[in-house]
Amino acid sequence: MIDADQASREVVKVGSFALSNITDYFGADILETDGSLNRSKLRHVVFSDPTKRKWLQSLMYPITNDYLINEIKRSASPYTILMNPLLVESRQHQWCDRVAVIDVSLETQIHRTMNRDDNTREQVESIIGAQVDRAKRLEYADDVVNNDEPPGNLEKQIKQLHQSYLKL
Numbered sequence: 001m002i003d004a005d006q007a008s009r010e011v012v013k014v015g016s017f018a019l020s021n022i023t024d025y026f027g028a029d030i031l032e033t034d035g036s037l038n039r040s041k042l043r044h045v046v047f048s049d050p051t052k053r054k055w056l057q058s059l060m061y062p063i064t065n066d067y068l069i070n071e072i073k074r075s076a077s078p079y080t081i082l083m084n085p086l087l088v089e090s091r092q093h094q095w096c097d098r099v100a101v102i103d104v105s106l107e108t109q110i111h112r113t114m115n116r117d118d119n120t121r122e123q124v125e126s127i128i129g130a131q132v133d134r135a136k137r138l139e140y141a142d143d144v145v146n147n148d149e150p151p152g153n154l155e156k157q158i159k160q161l162h163q164s165y166l167k168l
Helices: 002-008 017-026 038-044 052-075 104-116 123-127 134-141 151-167
Strands: 098-101 143-148
Touching: 002 052, 017 038, 038 052, 038 123, 098 104, 098 134, 104 123, 143 151
Parallel strands: 098 143
Antiparallel strands: none
């Protein structure tokens, strides 16, 4: 599995081209004391200013895409999963033979994101508002897994999908 969120962390490591450009644009106060990117602070800035978000996307999409493409080429598994919550927005769905969407209700998504990232409801709604909406995302799906169900049910659905993909 190749994780786009992890890739976005890799390409902004201390000393990287991307982090240098981000620091030049946003200033050194966007950094932690160890010189690494303060992702929470950056998220707050870019989701409150669409111009800054677009600048960041124009920098990060090509760099992250190159990283992901290299990781996909290196994959030796029967199939490769590109895990990306912005698969449609980034147009990376075009790289895929199939698109599986792990779907949850909007309320569940908001609640889980608030708990996971320690963000306010307003911050989470701003982030979600910048993404393709749920209905549009589902239009791209070849396979849908419902993640509003109890955890055991999710595992069962994933195992079934895995077996289906192995047959393909």
